[in-house]
Amino acid sequence: MNHLMSSLIELITETSTNLPPDVRAAMGLALEEETPGTQSAQALGIIASNIDMAQQDAGPICQDTGMPTFLVHTPVGVNQLQVKRAIREAVAEATRRGKLRPNSVDSLTGKNSGDNLGIETPVIHFEQWEEDEIEVKLILKGGGCENKNIQYSVPCELDHLGRADRNLEGVRKCILHAVWQAQGQGCAPGAVGVCVGSDRAHGYDLAKGQLFRTLDDVNPVPELAKLEAAIMEEANRIGVGAMGFGGKVSLIGCKIGMANRLPASYFVSVAYDCWAFRRLGVRLDAASGAITKWLYRDPDRAVQKMARAEGFPLTGREVVLTAPLSEEAVRALRVGDVVLISGEVYTGRDNVHAYLMKNPPPVDLHGAVLYHCGPVMLKEGDEWVVKAAGPTTSSREEPYQATVIEKYGVRAVIGKGGMGKKTLDALQKSGAVYLNGIGGAAQFYARTVEKVLGVHLLPEFGIPEAMWHLRVKNFAAIVTMDAHGNSLHADVERETGAKLEALQGV
Numbered sequence: 001m002n003h004l005m006s007s008l009i010e011l012i013t014e015t016s017t018n019l020p021p022d023v024r025a026a027m028g029l030a031l032e033e034e035t036p037g038t039q040s041a042q043a044l045g046i047i048a049s050n051i052d053m054a055q056q057d058a059g060p061i062c063q064d065t066g067m068p069t070f071l072v073h074t075p076v077g078v079n080q081l082q083v084k085r086a087i088r089e090a091v092a093e094a095t096r097r098g099k100l101r102p103n104s105v106d107s108l109t110g111k112n113s114g115d116n117l118g119i120e121t122p123v124i125h126f127e128q129w130e131e132d133e134i135e136v137k138l139i140l141k142g143g144g145c146e147n148k149n150i151q152y153s154v155p156c157e158l159d160h161l162g163r164a165d166r167n168l169e170g171v172r173k174c175i176l177h178a179v180w181q182a183q184g185q186g187c188a189p190g191a192v193g194v195c196v197g198s199d200r201a202h203g204y205d206l207a208k209g210q211l212f213r214t215l216d217d218v219n220p221v222p223e224l225a226k227l228e229a230a231i232m233e234e235a236n237r238i239g240v241g242a243m244g245f246g247g248k249v250s251l252i253g254c255k256i257g258m259a260n261r262l263p264a265s266y267f268v269s270v271a272y273d274c275w276a277f278r279r280l281g282v283r284l285d286a287a288s289g290a291i292t293k294w295l296y297r298d299p300d301r302a303v304q305k306m307a308r309a310e311g312f313p314l315t316g317r318e319v320v321l322t323a324p325l326s327e328e329a330v331r332a333l334r335v336g337d338v339v340l341i342s343g344e345v346y347t348g349r350d351n352v353h354a355y356l357m358k359n360p361p362p363v364d365l366h367g368a369v370l371y372h373c374g375p376v377m378l379k380e381g382d383e384w385v386v387k388a389a390g391p392t393t394s395s396r397e398e399p400y401q402a403t404v405i406e407k408y409g410v411r412a413v414i415g416k417g418g419m420g421k422k423t424l425d426a427l428q429k430s431g432a433v434y435l436n437g438i439g440g441a442a443q444f445y446a447r448t449v450e451k452v453l454g455v456h457l458l459p460e461f462g463i464p465e466a467m468w469h470l471r472v473k474n475f476a477a478i479v480t481m482d483a484h485g486n487s488l489h490a491d492v493e494r495e496t497g498a499k500l501e502a503l504q505g506v
């Protein structure tokens with residue numbers, strides 16, 4: 001199988017950099033449906049540009065590679081051990097080429113393996129089948145949306161929706177709740193894969209498996225087809241909107257499967273995927289490993305450009321800021337303002353925040369902009385180069401953020417999905433803001449980095465978790481939590497909860 005490795009590297013590269021046509025079509029509809037001039041429309045504009053940039057430059061659509069998950073079908077007689085070895089080698093090679101971020105961390109030591117290989121990483125499921133060819137499907141689903149997966153043991157009580165019973169009406173409530181609870185943290189608009197039944201462990205597996213269906217297919221089970229259509233309509237009336245900014249499009253797909261269950265159990269398992277829905281597949285010649293066919297797309301059909309306009313859709317009302325920031329400039333900002341930041345920015349995510357609770361920062365953070373981001377970086381000669389650099393989910397830093405702001409004088413935090421009350425209080429007390437970047441817009445934001453000025457804590461934490469010192473130009477973000485006690489996230493959660501209640505009896 002002398003073509004197997006190159007075929008697999010091509011599959012990984014294409015999956016990471018080029019969204020499939022069904023996802024592009026769904027995002028195209030989202031762009032058309034959103035109200036022009038709103039924050040959600042601006043977010044969708046950036047996402048569309050990002051999709052184009054990733055495809056043009058063969059760069060990762062999002063910096064978060066996620067857990068690479070392969071679903072492989074082999075004819076009888078094919079050596080699955082050989083295929084497994086090739087997949088692992090291809091993953092490591094794609095990581096070396098900057099198509100995947102080193103994303104595999106030892107759960108005891110916290111050490112990043114650097115090549116996306118480790119215990120049970122990548123995930124590979126094998127099945128045998130009667131066909132002559134090998135089929136390999138791949139999904140890359142990042143941590144932000146993975147953290148919003150949810151499993152319900154029915155009957156149960158749900159916020160704003162009341163009791164969910166053991167019937168399709170109960171399933172409907174669970175799925176609507178799953179979309180609502182994700183808010184912007186899973187980079188909405190998203191898609192849900194659902195499994196009704198099975199046991200806890202396999203239910204999640206089967207829910208993720210539904211994400212291998214195309215977004216525009218029709219469920220062969222009439223009751224489930226009807227439920228999928230109803231969820232699409234209702235979930236888009238809740239008003240979560242792109243990035244949780246509030247808006248018309250919250251969901252781009254709902255795929256429901258079912259499995260038998262134990263009499264005592266009734267699980268509804270939901271796998272939430274973000275707009276950066278990276279899923280592709282190939283058929284391979286079983287003798288040579290060469291690609292005979294692409295799944296989910298026609299390689300002879302030209303890829304349609306997504307963006308309606310070049311770059312960030314400016315309105316002229318943007319606030320231009322230069323970091324480091326003064327308290328006066330920050331206190332003048334209000335929720336809803338769009339800012340364009342230039343100057344120096346430091347990245348910091350989970351490990352950096354935990355470190356700062358016990359140790360002084362390696363740099364002066366007074367007036368600083370702290371960016372929740374784990375970039376994809378490559379060393380070219382002596383220089384580090386940013387390959388992808390979108391924001392990560394901020395809520396993970398909620399236990400630490402207030403201390404970091406108050407103790408070290410940070411003036412602005414950039415992330416996605418918003419933060420909680422403790423951080424909001426610290427922003428007010430210290431004169432700081434939370435800025436929501438557009439989750440997954442890794443190529444868009446990588447292009448705002450003029451230079452990598454340095455890196456701290458790299459040997460300790462590895463590439464995604466290190467503290468990168470960047471000089472940026474016109475980094476666009478939206479003020480979603482200000483120094484006056486206002487939070488767009490709290491407002492949207494309250495308003496969407498009320499809309500969910502209105503749907504309860506539909």
Ligand code: SF4
Pocket residue numbers: 062063064065066141142143144145146185186187274275276390391392393439440441
């Ligand atoms: S788009 Fe958002 S949720 Fe999806 S992988 Fe990227 S950062 Fe994670």
